[in-house]
Amino acid sequence: MLDSIFIGMTGLQGYSQGLRVIANNTANINTPGYKGSSLQFADMFYSNSNTGMGTMQVGYGLNTAGTMLNFEQGELRQTGNTLDLAVDGQGLFTVRDSGGNTHYTRAGQFNFNTDGVLVSRIDQSKVMGQDASGAVGEISIAGKSAIAGTATTAVKFAGNLSSTAPSHTIGSVNILDKLGGSHAFTVKLTNENTVATPNQWKVELVDASGVAVDSGSIAFENGLPKAGNSTVTMDFTPPGLASMAVVLDFSADVTSFAALTTSTLSMTSQDGKGPGTLTGVNFDASGTLIMNYSNGETVKGSRLLLGRFDSVDAVAANGNNQFDATNQLAWHTGLGAEGGFGSIRSGMIELSNVDLSQEFSDLVIMQRGYQASSQVISTANDMLQELFQMKGK
Known part of the structure; x- marks a missing residue:
């Protein structure tokens, strides 16, 4: 008993x-x-x-x-916060605590600390990533709050240039230098149609003072831009900067018909951009950091480093929504959207299962x-x- x-x-x-x-x-x-x-x-x-x-x-x-x-994966719920991340698959986020110890988590509640480093909101452990060279380290936006502008390299035009008109002037052609400075020009086209130069137009880039800084010519054939003679490269020197070349492109959506007596040719776009400031960050399905700037530019950063295991026996719960590897031989590291690690879902968190x-x-x-x-x-x-x-x- x-x-x-x-x-x-x-x-x-x-x-x-x-x-x-x-x-x-x-x-x-x-x-x-x-x-x-x-x-x-x-x-x-x-x-x-x-x-x-x-x-x-x-x-x-x-x-x-x-x-x-x-x-087993828990429900993925929308939060609206782009730094709330979830893994749709087997992978776990990799974090490193203040003591340098590596842990893994499915709770992707992250934010950037005052140093610009991506950390867990739970215990401030740093989220690990991999840069373009393959080096593993913290994910940071430090020093990336602004981006330099890009100089204009091409200006595109569209519309009809009446073949019977003696000339046509296009105003408000703004060209940006490498520092983001804007320079106002007009483009003057003069009809040079002769027996020797049929359907040819002289193109001049004229600055604000009325001086032509450079010139060239384009030609039409059957009312359409002639192949090999539909673009003009103009060189000008912004004050205090080196000379820059800009291509005036008339190759697409431009016609020259006599039946259309009015010239509608105008500038449609230019590829230069001024300086921009960081307006937001998010992660794509591969776990790549995407930084968005006010000038429309997007810059890619490091990718989130993920881990996964072969056997649940190699995993131990550590607290703070984190897990530890008890057998490193049963663990693998990789990136999102490849190798069975799963895809990243931005603006979502995984709930308890x-x-x-x-x-x-x-x-x-x-x-x-x-x-x-x-x-x-x-x-x-x-x-x-x-x-x-x-x-x-």
């Missing part, structure tokens, strides 16, 4: 541990990236005795063999098991008391 009490105690202890696991799962039902766990039960050792009528095996109760993490209805069902089972083990102890105790009373008589 003493053995029965011991066996009942193992049941109480085991089911108490099971209740603790369920309580932890239930408490973390709203924890982003949380992975539920379940307690593994096993029976204890057995003793064999020969009763003369055969061998009898007697067990010694309940044993717990540790917990098993459930890495705890199934509350299943936890409640397991809770009832633990309660029944605990009550049964308690009843075994109570019954064995009553039997011992009865035995002591019999001996006293």
